[in-house]
Amino acid sequence: MRRYQEIPAIFLTGQDEEEDMLGAFTAGADDYVVKPFPMRVLIKRIQAVLFRCREKKEAFLYKGLGIEFARKRVTCHGKEIPLTMKEYRLLEYLAKNKGQLLTKNQILEQVWDVDGAFVGENTVSVTVNRLRRKIEPDGANPVYIKNVFGQGYVFGE
Numbered sequence: 714m715r716r717y718q719e720i721p722a723i724f725l726t727g728q729d730e731e732e733d734m735l736g737a738f739t740a741g742a743d744d745y746v747v748k749p750f751p752m753r754v755l756i757k758r759i760q761a762v763l764f765r766c767r768e769k770k771e772a773f774l775y776k777g778l779g780i781e782f783a784r785k786r787v788t789c790h791g792k793e794i795p796l797t798m799k800e801y802r803l804l805e806y807l808a809k810n811k812g813q814l815l816t817k818n819q820i821l822e823q824v825w826d827v828d829g830a831f832v833g834e835n836t837v838s839v840t841v842n843r844l845r846r847k848i849e850p851d852g853a854n855p856v857y858i859k860n861v862f863g864q865g866y867v868f869g870e
C-alpha cells in the first residue's frame with residue numbers, strides 16, 4: 714500500500730485498485746476520483762466537498778480565543794469563559810464575520826432576531842462591553858472586538 718503524506722479533500726488519481734482507495738480514505742480523503750472522469754462530475758464533487766467543509770466549521774481560534782460552536786464553549790488562553798446566551802451569540806456572529814464591519818442594526822437582526830421593537834438603543838453596546846470585560850486581556854486596548862466609531866464593530870484585524 715502506498716503512503717500518502719497529505720491527502721487533499723478530493724483525491725484524483727489513475728489508481729483504481731481497492732487498496733489504494735481504502736488507503737486514501739484511511740488517510741483522510743473525503744472523496745476519491747479515478748481518471749478519466751467527466752469534468753462536470755468533478756465540479757459537482759468539488760462543490761459537495763466545499764459545502765461539507767463549510768458545515769464542518771466546528772471550532773474557531775484567534776489569538777488565544779477559542780470557540781467550540783457545537784458545544785457553545787468559549788475559552789481564552791485555555792481558560793473557560795462563562796457567557797450568557799446573548800453574549801455567546803454575539804461573539805459567535807462577530808467571529809464568523811471576522812474582519813468585517815458589522816453595524817449595530819446588523820448585529821441586532823442576527824443576534825436578537827428582532828427589528829429593535831423591544832430592544833433599547835444601547836443594547837448592543839452594553840452587551841459588547843460585558844463581553845469585552847470577559848474576554849479582552851486589556852479593556853483599554855481590545856484585541857478581539859474593536860469599535861469603529863459611529864459605524865459598528867469589527868472582530869479581529
